[in-house]
Amino acid sequence: MPPDAATRTDKPMQSHTEFDPQSKDKAAKPPLDPHLKALENEAIHIFREVAAEFERPVMLYSIGKDSSVLLHLARKAFYPGKIPFPLLHIDTGWKFPEMIAFRDEMAEAFGLNLVVHTNPRGASEGISPFTHGSSYHTDVMKTEALRQALDLGQYDAAFGGARRDEEASRAKERIYSFRTPDHKWDPRNQRPELWNIYNGMVRRGESVRAFPLSNWTEVDIWRYIQAENIPLPPLYFAKPRKFVERDGMLMWAEDPRFEALPGEQVQEGMLRFRTLGCWPLTGGIRSTASTLDEVIAELEIATVSERQGRAIDRDQAGSMEKKKREGYF
Amino acid sequence: MTSYNDHSGSGASATILPFAEPQRAARDTRPLRLITCGSVDDGKSTLIGRLLWDTKAVKEDQAATLKRDSGAQNDLGLPDFALLLDGLQAEREQGITIDVAYRYFSTDRRSFIVADTPGHEQYTRNMATGASTADLAVLLTDARTGILEQTRRHATIAALMGIRQFVLAVNKIDLVGYDKAIFEKIAHDFKELAATLGVRQITAIPMSALKGENVVLSGHSAMPWYEGPTLIETLELATTRSAQTGGFRLPVQRVSRPGESFRGYQGTVAGGAVRPGDSVVVLPSGMVANVKQIVTFDLVRNAAVAGDAITLVLDRQVDVSRGDMIVSIDAQPLTGHHFDAQIVALQAGGIEPGKRYWLKSGSRRQRVSVAPLSQLELSSGKWKTHEDTLAMNAIGKVLLSFDETAIFDIYEQNRSTGAFILIDPDTLNTVAGGMITAKRSQADAAHRDGQRVVLSLPADLADQLMSTEIFAARRDEADVRRVSAARAADLMKDLEA
16 A cells, blocks of 8 residues: 555644534544544653653654554644654664655655664674674664664653563563663663653653553554554565565565575565564565555454564563663664 | 464464454453452462463464473463563563563453552552552452452552452362352452442452463353353453543643644643533633633544543633643632642652652642651551651551642542652652542631631622632632522522521
């Protein structure tokens, strides 16, 4: 599905001339069901609270479906104003080209203040997930790069799209997740979080990662994208793509830097992605789902979790917790 | 790789096989938030694992990881559910749950958010945290032991945090031979306990979480004598507490001024409802205005209700800033400098008498000093005089004293505007959660005649008076009720009598 909603313009506000209790709310699309509405309200509340309490917030934008939902919610939260903080993309240099094109398209369409950061050390050393391993690549090009970018911008709050249903250590993370000046997360010593009252008090150098999508599940994300007609990168939809099967993962094989290993056969077939990241670390799935409806139909009968294609989670037991302690989102 | 999950599936391949499973229907209700209370011994991990497993919230690769990590399975061919739930390495190593974790599952009818909290006494604070957002509490007990002090403690905390729906899960009923009399005795004991806490909506269910009886699937064949609902049926029909009654409340989070022509107040409706044309008061200033528009991204709305995140536009220039509350003119919250509250101490240092903390409620943050009055003895449910530091995990009654006007509702009446947290000004950590129980009248001694004036005025004149600065400055000392002219005349007559 083409991201046609990118060209959508916000409707001008109508003025209320008289109060008519009989008339129904007039919407261009059907109203959200109460479940999604509750999740949307909670996310908007978090966006506004962080924007009001912190001096220099930033939103991590990773171009995937969760980031797309996050961006949409941020636009809603501050309407009719603009999003009052920049978006930050950590570019490892190994993202799918379709992701970068989509990112720039969004920034243009919505007038976003987009900051892109690549770790200069990693770039000059030519860090590659193939030669340096996925773990080292992620440490340098994602975690270290993120710390650099947050320090450079002196951001005291960073929004992320993480959900608690994604992974076991995330199930314990607060909506406001406190970080030390060197971006460390201490899971055993988190601030209690009661009701929807968030403690936004930090000292200079300390910061908070804020997660407006904490209570969303993968199905919620897709149903919301459908209900709100949110544009997505085309990688989520099946089309003929070239790939190889490597270590049980279907690896995209169209990048000039891709090299087939001895014995590997480059195949072509209908392929799509459930999550997006660095292409050497992100497995595709065989699928014919080329529209949003088909993707959702497929998802609702899916028997494997979305992070299944992610090499980062499988490297070692408790690997996500370890990365998060070190500053990974 | 084979799967021992009962999903018919594709194993390690990422290919998704289309097989028949009913499509998840559109959710026509809000998600139900619940808390599970109990310890490892009661089978809490098994119960939650069973809920996730039988509603198919566990995916195959997660199950495969589980299988890899747990090695041996039990004789039912099920994985060790505790490994699925205890997300932190320290927990896996020590075999305990140390923090609140949130789980998500859904049925065709509804989706659920479970706050999974540890059961031991030193984790009262975690339970209070999980209970703060819960609509319902599932209290777990072992059929072999019945109601214990721990059950009383959990029920007391849950009730204190405002939960009014309890499910008593009488687990391990298989280990007492599915004995109806044992179940009924435990259920009876629990109802008596709950009644002392003011909780009347109670469902007791005999179950075996290990065998999956009366959790998601029916246990009828093992316990034909039980004709009540399963746990999941009870949860599907439970009510959410979102429907706050009472007056309109909008704690202002931020003021939106994208251009000269627009000024909107952004926040989440914390009670009641609002429509364009409604008269509202801005607290603490007391300025009066009318609602001109309710703006959202999608449309200009005709009404907003509790839970809606909105932008409110007023019909005139008034001074409104973050931390103020916009409320309905005819059902206002309490304002004042002294309030009674109950708090749960969350950190090692406890809550010290006389220390000045930051208090945050809604979007409002202000300085407060806290005077402990009494402490709840959890084993007996009795309040004991206690004016010293409230230690971590203590539940206390306190008097809050503010420098500047505070704005609250009673927690019983509004869970949003009646709740607060305390922040330590030295560590900036959250050190207590609290609930407002009453406004403390400033002068209990003011019983002499002539100290107060009861005035009966036409509503429009009262509005004008109240919008003056001189009135607004002492708004928290005034008591305002809106009544019909006939009722006002009756009241005045009563005063003369």
